Amino acid sequence: MLALRKVEKRFGALAALDRIDLEVAAGEVLGLIGPNGSGKTTLLNTVTGVYPPSGGRISFQGADITGWRGHRIARLGIARTFQNIRLFPTMTVFQNVWASQHSRVSGGLLGLLRSSPSRRCGDTGRVDEILELFGLLKDREVLAKNLPLPARRRLEVARALTTDPPLVFLDEPAGGMTPAETADMARLIHEVVAPNRTCVVIEHKMALITGVCTRICVLDFGRKIAEGLPGDVLADAKVREAYLGRDDAPDA
Amino acid sequence: MIDFVQNTVDGMMFGSSYALLAIGFTIIFGVMRRINLSFGATIMLGAYIGTWLHVHHQVSVWIVALTTLASTVLVGIYVERLCFHAIRRSAVLASMVSSFVIWMQLEEAAIHLLPERTYAFPALLAAGSFELGPFLFRAEQTSMLILAMIIVGVLHVLLYRTRFGLALRAVSENSLAAAYMGINAAWVTLCAFALVSLMGGVAGYAILSTDAQITPFFGLWATFKGLIAMMLGGMGSLPGAILGGLLLGVVEAHALWYLGNEYKDLSAYLLLFGMLVLRPGGLMGQRILSREALAFRRV
Amino acid sequence: MDDYVITVLSNIGMISFIALSAYLLLLTGEISFGQQAYFGLSAYAAGAATAMFQLPIWAGILVGACVAGIIAMVVGALTLQLSGLYFSVATLAFAEMARLILLIVEIQVEVDGEMVGPEGANGFHGIRWMFERDISLTEFMLLIYGLLALTVIFLLLVERSRLGSVLRMLGSDDLLAEMQGLNTVRYRILAVGAAGVIAGVGGALYAHFTTYVEPQFFNVMLGVHALAYGLIGGLGTAFGPLIGVAIDVGFLEAIRFIQGYRMIVFGGLVAILLIFMPRGILDEERVHRLKAVFSRRNHARA
Ligand SMILES: Nc1ncnc2c1ncn2[C@@H]1O[C@H](COP(=O)(O)OP(=O)(O)OP(=O)(O)O)[C@@H](O)[C@H]1O
Ligand SMILES: [Mg+2]
Numbered sequence: 001m002l003a004l005r006k007v008e009k010r011f012g013a014l015a016a017l018d019r020i021d022l023e024v025a026a027g028e029v030l031g032l033i034g035p036n037g038s039g040k041t042t043l044l045n046t047v048t049g050v051y052p053p054s055g056g057r058i059s060f061q062g063a064d065i066t067g068w069r070g071h072r073i074a075r076l077g078i079a080r081t082f083q084n085i086r087l088f089p090t091m092t093v094f095q096n097v098w099a100s101q102h103s104r105v106s107g108g109l110l111g112l113l114r115s116s117p118s119r120r121c122g123d124t125g126r127v128d129e130i131l132e133l134f135g136l137l138k139d140r141e142v143l144a145k146n147l148p149l150p151a152r153r154r155l156e157v158a159r160a161l162t163t164d165p166p167l168v169f170l171d172e173p174a175g176g177m178t179p180a181e182t183a184d185m186a187r188l189i190h191e192v193v194a195p196n197r198t199c200v201v202i203e204h205k206m207a208l209i210t211g212v213c214t215r216i217c218v219l220d221f222g223r224k225i226a227e228g229l230p231g232d233v234l235a236d237a238k239v240r241e242a243y244l245g246r247d248d249a250p251d252a
Numbered sequence: 253m254i255d256f257v258q259n260t261v262d263g264m265m266f267g268s269s270y271a272l273l274a275i276g277f278t279i280i281f282g283v284m285r286r287i288n289l290s291f292g293a294t295i296m297l298g299a300y301i302g303t304w305l306h307v308h309h310q311v312s313v314w315i316v317a318l319t320t321l322a323s324t325v326l327v328g329i330y331v332e333r334l335c336f337h338a339i340r341r342s343a344v345l346a347s348m349v350s351s352f353v354i355w356m357q358l359e360e361a362a363i364h365l366l367p368e369r370t371y372a373f374p375a376l377l378a379a380g381s382f383e384l385g386p387f388l389f390r391a392e393q394t395s396m397l398i399l400a401m402i403i404v405g406v407l408h409v410l411l412y413r414t415r416f417g418l419a420l421r422a423v424s425e426n427s428l429a430a431a432y433m434g435i436n437a438a439w440v441t442l443c444a445f446a447l448v449s450l451m452g453g454v455a456g457y458a459i460l461s462t463d464a465q466i467t468p469f470f471g472l473w474a475t476f477k478g479l480i481a482m483m484l485g486g487m488g489s490l491p492g493a494i495l496g497g498l499l500l501g502v503v504e505a506h507a508l509w510y511l512g513n514e515y516k517d518l519s520a521y522l523l524l525f526g527m528l529v530l531r532p533g534g535l536m537g538q539r540i541l542s543r544e545a546l547a548f549r550r551v
Numbered sequence: 552m553d554d555y556v557i558t559v560l561s562n563i564g565m566i567s568f569i570a571l572s573a574y575l576l577l578l579t580g581e582i583s584f585g586q587q588a589y590f591g592l593s594a595y596a597a598g599a600a601t602a603m604f605q606l607p608i609w610a611g612i613l614v615g616a617c618v619a620g621i622i623a624m625v626v627g628a629l630t631l632q633l634s635g636l637y638f639s640v641a642t643l644a645f646a647e648m649a650r651l652i653l654l655i656v657e658i659q660v661e662v663d664g665e666m667v668g669p670e671g672a673n674g675f676h677g678i679r680w681m682f683e684r685d686i687s688l689t690e691f692m693l694l695i696y697g698l699l700a701l702t703v704i705f706l707l708l709v710e711r712s713r714l715g716s717v718l719r720m721l722g723s724d725d726l727l728a729e730m731q732g733l734n735t736v737r738y739r740i741l742a743v744g745a746a747g748v749i750a751g752v753g754g755a756l757y758a759h760f761t762t763y764v765e766p767q768f769f770n771v772m773l774g775v776h777a778l779a780y781g782l783i784g785g786l787g788t789a790f791g792p793l794i795g796v797a798i799d800v801g802f803l804e805a806i807r808f809i810q811g812y813r814m815i816v817f818g819g820l821v822a823i824l825l826i827f828m829p830r831g832i833l834d835e836e837r838v839h840r841l842k843a844v845f846s847r848r849n850h851a852r853a
Contacts, residue, residue, distance in 0.1 A: 050726065095716065287636060357819060518651040
């Protein structure tokens with residue numbers, strides 16, 4: 001479904017991604033792990049068109065999307081969340097999700113001037129459905145900036161799903177959460193995000209990774225050092241060294 | 253050829269006053285990540301208070317100079333408290349607009365102080381000129397260049413050789429981290445403001461005594477020349493401010509000579525616009541604007 | 552009403568166009584110091600259309616608005632890379648460039664035995680459409696307020712529409728907006744162009760109201776005032792800038808005893824206001840709360 005061929009990203013002298021080859025198959029839940037600064041977020045940013053790769057090619061569902069601008073990639077069906085939660089703070093919970101939906105409608109100039117939550121520019125029923133699934137319906141009219149952290153993370157995931165994208169990237173969906181909240185997020189990913197969809201999860205919390213992922217890929221210093229089934233990969237000597245060697249063990 | 257060199261030299265002399273103004277902007281921007289639009293008006297009001305003493309009480313030139321400096325610092329502190337300290341850090345736009353309305357306020361205060369449009373400004377040095385080979389140097393402009401070099405030297409020592417300088421640089425690198433290190437960022441900011449106002453006062457005094465007159469428009473002039481020179485050099489960069497000031501002076505001098513008076517300011521804005529479109533970071537700034545850096549900061 | 556009142560009211564109306572134009576850009580997160588340039592360029596273009604080419608006034612306004620809009624879009628395209636202070640200073644530089652160029656331009660044509668047209672630093676005199684048609688000040692004021700009402704209605708519609716939501720997304724976080732599938736470049740140019748058109752309508756009216764225009768009028772002060780109006784009134788609704796204009800031009804003009812101290816009072820008031828309301832009187836949060844109150848009341852009634 002998504003294929004990276006020798007993808008490179010350099011920031012000055014630093015190779016944040018070093019000739020990464022990666023294949024994401026339709027329907028799987030891929031865990032992307034690695035120590036801090038190993039290039040996970042950079043990989044996500046190059047795939048979603050935040051910035052173009054310095055080299056290599058990226059293709060999605062057979063189309064070469066290398067160097068495309070972000071909005072085209074998003075419209076093609078790759079949605080994402082952000083490690084440092086990005087929401088529209090002065091919009092309500094509902095508006096945040098709905099905005100993501102209507103952004104993709106192209107109705108010409110007249111369509112733009114249609115009054116907002118109307119049928120023509122997005123399905124408001126669908127928005128409420130999604131909010132319900134993520135337990136946000138009671139906060140529908142709350143401004144996003146007034147939500148507590150776990151709810152903001154859930155809102156980000158909800159927003160990513162509203163257009164039913166075939167591929168979703170989650171960047172540390174349980175970052176900063178307590179174990180109970182993490183378990184809840186794992187359940188949501190398992191029950192709501194993963195079915196009928198391909199999903200890539202970036203996470204440091206191994207409980208979540210081992211709970212939801214069907215396959216794992218490990219990055220270290222911008223290189224892919226291991227890939228395979230969760231049990232095999234986490235037992236791998238190189239992976240242990242990448243984490244333990246820098247005193248940065250995954251909290252299993 | 254001689255004309256060209258003479259113009260360049262004149263431009264650099266004039267540019268050194270732009271550089272001094274730009275340094276003020278750049279330090280404030282570095283420490284606060286905000287722009288103080290009332291910087292020029294602060295200097296103008298300070299100088300007006302000095303002139304007022306001179307006009308109404310015939311005090312000596314030295315007292316005018318000292319009053320100018322002291323009142324510039326006081327006005328600067330007033331601006332800092334009202335427009336920057338009191339407004340939370342993230343409200344960049346509010347601070348900018350606030351400093352703008354305070355500029356209007358200061359300008360009106362100056363007009364009430366001395367209601368007529370133009371006043372003679374007392375100079376410390378007598379005007380004069382000397383020749384070096386085929387080139388003509390004006391004494392007051394030459395002393396401006398020397399003054400600029402002295403100020404930059406003192407500033408360099410202050411920023412890189414003292415504890416205060418260290419604290420100031422720490423705050424401008426990362427104010428949050430500096431706060432964790434036990435630096436009182438609010439205090440450092442206030443001191444930086446006072447320092448910059450003092451420097452602005454010196455620069456203002458020097459510029460005004462070169463012009464030998466003062467009008468309320470000086471505030472606008474100083475703010476925009478300083479802002480342009482800073483942007484040309486690169487925001488937040490000290491060497492950039494100096495280079496930007498000199499570049500602005502030289503370009504204006506050539507435009508004035510070859511094209512005429514009405515092209516002088518036009519050339520300055522054209523230079524600025526071109527620089528922003530082609531090289532937004534300015535002469536010395538990194539390309540801070542790139543998409544990658546933006547994403548890194550926020551993703 | 553005496554002529555003085557009509558003139559003040561007309562000025563409020565015409566300045567409101569620049570305030571609304573700066574406000575539209577504030578919605579997209581950009582601070583422009585240069586909307587007065589479009590006001591000025593349009594004043595010249597519209598004046599030229601009616602005084603030099605004898606076109607009717609509606610054509611003059613149209614020409615002015617189009618010229619302003621097209622130039623704004625070009626500037627918008629050139630400054631796409633810039634944001635924050637860089638964008639503000641670039642718009643300032645452009646506006647001053649435009650003003651200084653108008654100070655130089657001299658194109659005159661002979662109309663009815665007289666020379667009319669821009670005359671460099673002397674400005675552009677003889678835009679006498681109002682006199683030729685015997686239009687009274689009051690009638691012209693109605694024209695100004697009619698067009699202003701149309702503009703405000705348009706902006707209120709925009710706010711309720713998808714476009715409004717799109718612009719606020721751009722303003723709040725353009726990277727996030729792009730990741731939601733928005734073509735940020737296209738919308739930004741659209742917004743800059745529309746802001747140019749709005750300022751342009753004001754400029755075209757101004758040229759015909761005063762019968763002459765001078766480049767000096769379109770200096771930075773005008774632009775920064777326009778910006779301040781939007782911020783004082785609040786960034787939550789298109790009424791915000793109008794409140795700002797009304798407070799400055801209307802309210803303070805009315806209080807005679809502070810004449811001469813007006814900027815001291817106004818400056819102090821605004822500075823204090825901004826400490827407590829950094830996004831203006833009617834900011835997004837207050838507008839949100841007001842809307843909630845109103846919708847609850849409507850529900851209760853139904
Ligand atoms: N815009 C940028 N400019 C310079 N360096 C960058 C930029 N973005 C990322 N880097 C560097 O690239 C490396 C990879 O960063 P990245 O954010 O991808 O790591 P990560 O794996 O997501 O780490 P974490 O687990 O902490 O989120 C880091 O060393 C980082 O400092
Ligand atoms: Mg990361």
